[in-house]
Amino acid sequence: MEDAIRLVGITKTFGQVRANRDISLTIRRGEILSLLGENGSGKTTLMNILSGIYFPDSGQVFVGGREVTIASPKDAFDLGIGMIHQHFKLVDVFTAAENIILGLPGERRGRLDMKAVEDKVRKICDRYGFDIEPDQKVYEMTVSQKQTLEIVKVLYRGADILILDEPTAVLTPQETEKLFAVMREMKKDGHAVVIITHKLHEVLSVSDRVSILRKGEYIGTVDTKDATELSLTEMMVGKKVTLDIERPAPENLVKRIEVKDLNVMGPEGVPVLKNVSFEAFGGEILGIAGISGCGQKELLEAVAGLTVPMAGSSITFFPPEKEDRPEQLVGRSPREIKEMGVHLSFVPEDRLGMGLVASMGMADNMMLKSYEKGSSFFVEKKNPREVAEKVKEELAVVTPSVSYPVRRLSGGNVQKVLVGREIAAAPAVLMTAYAVRGLDIGTSYQIYHLLNEQKKKGVAVIYVGEDLDVLIDLCDRILVLCAGQVTGIVDGRQATKEGIGLLMTKIAREDDGHRHLGHTEPGSENSTEGGAAHE
Amino acid sequence: MNKAVPKNENREPLVRIARRDSVSPGKKIGIRAASIVLALILDALFIVVVTGLNPLAVYAEIFKATFGTGLRFMWMLRDMAALLCIGVALAPAFKMRFWNIGAEGQVLMGGFATAMCMMFLGQKLPTPVLFLVMVIASLAAGALWSFFPAFFKANWNTNETLFTLMMNYVAIQIVAYATNILRGQASSLGTINMGSKIGWFPKLFGYDFTLNILIVAVLTAAMYVYLKYTKHGYEIAVVGESEKTARYAGIDVKKVTIRTLLLSGAICGLCGFIIVAGNKHTISTNTAGGDGFTAIIVAWLAKFNTFYMALISFLLIFLEKGAGQIASTYGLNEYISDIISGIILFCILGSEFFLNYRMIWRHREEKGGAAE
Numbered sequence: 001m002e003d004a005i006r007l008v009g010i011t012k013t014f015g016q017v018r019a020n021r022d023i024s025l026t027i028r029r030g031e032i033l034s035l036l037g038e039n040g041s042g043k044t045t046l047m048n049i050l051s052g053i054y055f056p057d058s059g060q061v062f063v064g065g066r067e068v069t070i071a072s073p074k075d076a077f078d079l080g081i082g083m084i085h086q087h088f089k090l091v092d093v094f095t096a097a098e099n100i101i102l103g104l105p106g107e108r109r110g111r112l113d114m115k116a117v118e119d120k121v122r123k124i125c126d127r128y129g130f131d132i133e134p135d136q137k138v139y140e141m142t143v144s145q146k147q148t149l150e151i152v153k154v155l156y157r158g159a160d161i162l163i164l165d166e167p168t169a170v171l172t173p174q175e176t177e178k179l180f181a182v183m184r185e186m187k188k189d190g191h192a193v194v195i196i197t198h199k200l201h202e203v204l205s206v207s208d209r210v211s212i213l214r215k216g217e218y219i220g221t222v223d224t225k226d227a228t229e230l231s232l233t234e235m236m237v238g239k240k241v242t243l244d245i246e247r248p249a250p251e252n253l254v255k256r257i258e259v260k261d262l263n264v265m266g267p268e269g270v271p272v273l274k275n276v277s278f279e280a281f282g283g284e285i286l287g288i289a290g291i292s293g294c295g296q297k298e299l300l301e302a303v304a305g306l307t308v309p310m311a312g313s314s315i316t317f318f319p320p321e322k323e324d325r326p327e328q329l330v331g332r333s334p335r336e337i338k339e340m341g342v343h344l345s346f347v348p349e350d351r352l353g354m355g356l357v358a359s360m361g362m363a364d365n366m367m368l369k370s371y372e373k374g375s376s377f378f379v380e381k382k383n384p385r386e387v388a389e390k391v392k393e394e395l396a397v398v399t400p401s402v403s404y405p406v407r408r409l410s411g412g413n414v415q416k417v418l419v420g421r422e423i424a425a426a427p428a429v430l431m432t433a434y435a436v437r438g439l440d441i442g443t444s445y446q447i448y449h450l451l452n453e454q455k456k457k458g459v460a461v462i463y464v465g466e467d468l469d470v471l472i473d474l475c476d477r478i479l480v481l482c483a484g485q486v487t488g489i490v491d492g493r494q495a496t497k498e499g500i501g502l503l504m505t506k507i508a509r510e511d512d513g514h515r516h517l518g519h520t521e522p523g524s525e526n527s528t529e530g531g532a533a534h535e
Numbered sequence: 536m537n538k539a540v541p542k543n544e545n546r547e548p549l550v551r552i553a554r555r556d557s558v559s560p561g562k563k564i565g566i567r568a569a570s571i572v573l574a575l576i577l578d579a580l581f582i583v584v585v586t587g588l589n590p591l592a593v594y595a596e597i598f599k600a601t602f603g604t605g606l607r608f609m610w611m612l613r614d615m616a617a618l619l620c621i622g623v624a625l626a627p628a629f630k631m632r633f634w635n636i637g638a639e640g641q642v643l644m645g646g647f648a649t650a651m652c653m654m655f656l657g658q659k660l661p662t663p664v665l666f667l668v669m670v671i672a673s674l675a676a677g678a679l680w681s682f683f684p685a686f687f688k689a690n691w692n693t694n695e696t697l698f699t700l701m702m703n704y705v706a707i708q709i710v711a712y713a714t715n716i717l718r719g720q721a722s723s724l725g726t727i728n729m730g731s732k733i734g735w736f737p738k739l740f741g742y743d744f745t746l747n748i749l750i751v752a753v754l755t756a757a758m759y760v761y762l763k764y765t766k767h768g769y770e771i772a773v774v775g776e777s778e779k780t781a782r783y784a785g786i787d788v789k790k791v792t793i794r795t796l797l798l799s800g801a802i803c804g805l806c807g808f809i810i811v812a813g814n815k816h817t818i819s820t821n822t823a824g825g826d827g828f829t830a831i832i833v834a835w836l837a838k839f840n841t842f843y844m845a846l847i848s849f850l851l852i853f854l855e856k857g858a859g860q861i862a863s864t865y866g867l868n869e870y871i872s873d874i875i876s877g878i879i880l881f882c883i884l885g886s887e888f889f890l891n892y893r894m895i896w897r898h899r900e901e902k903g904g905a906a907e
Contacts, residue, residue, distance in 0.1 A: 071548045335785035
């Protein structure tokens, strides 16, 4: 196979951080190469060098056998290198076609033949079976369509070396499969495809070879057919690891939260939660599964007081030591609920948007939820600093100091700060959503371990997750949400992926079946069924 | 591979720009000093070529405009205090990312309230009570002017930039209308209480403007502490950074927005009080004199740190005084003197770039074509 790109001795430093150290690597035509590594191992930096965003401190780049200099994204395009970034770079109010030709010189001077552009876009879409229309506006697109558009954009520009930076992080399993099919098509066309990821099963299913980076250094390249999840993890982490999540048996279960007939109306006037009822116990991990956008976020927000439920909803909290004096959470302010010991740590798509203040250091972020304590007009900074030092040490957060802006930390470290702060507050109920979103394996296991520690301490842990395998391995019970309703609560030790998968899509299927009957309301009946499954 | 390859395919760019992680204090001083030297050299060239004057003599005049006599120095401090005071007032709003560009109007309303108190209550109230009323009136007037945009922003997310800007014109029209009514067609009220000096700031330590300067100095220090060490300051920082995060932390964003803007407007109003009672002793549509807009630059350049604001206001006023001085001494066209002071300002501000970024020059030309 022909070499598309050869990198020799690439080094890039940012201040004191050495992001890439003497990396040499080959990308071939007609194959899919996975670039694997933990957070902060330098994968994205290396690819940004190829796409002209960064310039290496030293090292050589050969494209098609010739040494080249890539000083700008334009140079990269001229060489046929196209990168699809993790964060989309699209203009919302433009159509697909307009986004595609943005920044390109016109074919003929002074004239823009939009029709020719659209035809060419359509041709590309047909070739790979993409479902976007050239005149569709970006703001009307789904996340997966936006990503498709990014791919069409680089193909339109004639790229034959495609780099995808964590493309599956925002996709559902079905969309991921579709993307992989497209990647295989491109490979068949003789393109070189590089996928940056840290999801091992994806690496194994889609790629031909895997190159592994660790802490900015090149570790090696293996053929995918010779690799296993375990062997790749060991190369990535640099030591022997076990990929088993421990699940201690729940002890001394105490009822902490009882949700009854919870109904929440969404901003568009459509119910987002319908008659949700469940209980959460101290000493266990309750998992919440569901296709994204099925009410997981609203459920946690309702418990945390950030969303106002409709009349008739009841969320009862049983405080530790005072179980006989339950408190009604509906109608309380987020602050009051937090002070009772019900904590929420939500990891949003962009990690920083909620929960952390990007320009502040760890110490100042620690006091985000406790700064108002005490009657003094002034903030107390000593205690948060101590907490920050403790979190830094216990969770091994990599940061020069606790006053270093969290914006500059890598994604994994940001999440450790986020989860660590909630744990440090010693809550009675700890709700986490997407705690391992985008995290590498090592850090993910650390977080599972932390959650288990909380469970052993008697905390009621509610874990909203995306990865069914993890939910089944980690949680004692799993509540399944579908279209805002509870379709079942199953025992984590007996649950199967298929079984949960069926519950996740139950209502959609029933809706299909009942469509001609008009308003059928399966909500109440389903939640009782869920309750029964629990008994 | 039939791709068009750029012609200069094997050349590192001539210069690359990279962000600096941190700068040692020594280097900081070095860069700043170099910028001043550069400014003086560029200016010298300009002065010699365009005016034919001796640059050193021109520099001496600029310097003398502020430091020539004690009185001139006090004048400089007085003007600096007014500008700095507005900058301080804007700091909390800007830190919260609320673009209050209505300082001009808020100052004007504060000054207007003060002037009205001096005119109509001057004879009726004992001096201490009069001053108290003037302060309260000016605070309230300024706060009222910022309350409307804040209230609308907090409740309906209206655009605060346009809203505060428009409020300036309302304030100007109100003052114009009032002066018209009170003084016929005159555009200014003339000096209020000229003979009795009722409601004027007293002389302190032998100078007229000592009180102006003291009040602003205290405000500057207080605002620094407020933003950095209080719970309110922390809330402002969080809301400014991300409203979502603030909401998740249980911060009442509406309340913080309105409270912060009331404070911002109130201090602007107080600045109007200082200008009217402590300096101009009259009110006109020109009372704020554009300082409400210049202060936006002051607040931005200082990145909302009130002590840097003091330095920047000093620099701006120093240059303004210098430009006026050389224009009158040498009979220069005003534009020329403005260019001279502008060059200095440009170089000093331009040095910020070199504090944040470093240039990396091409260093391996000899490697050309060494494709293995």
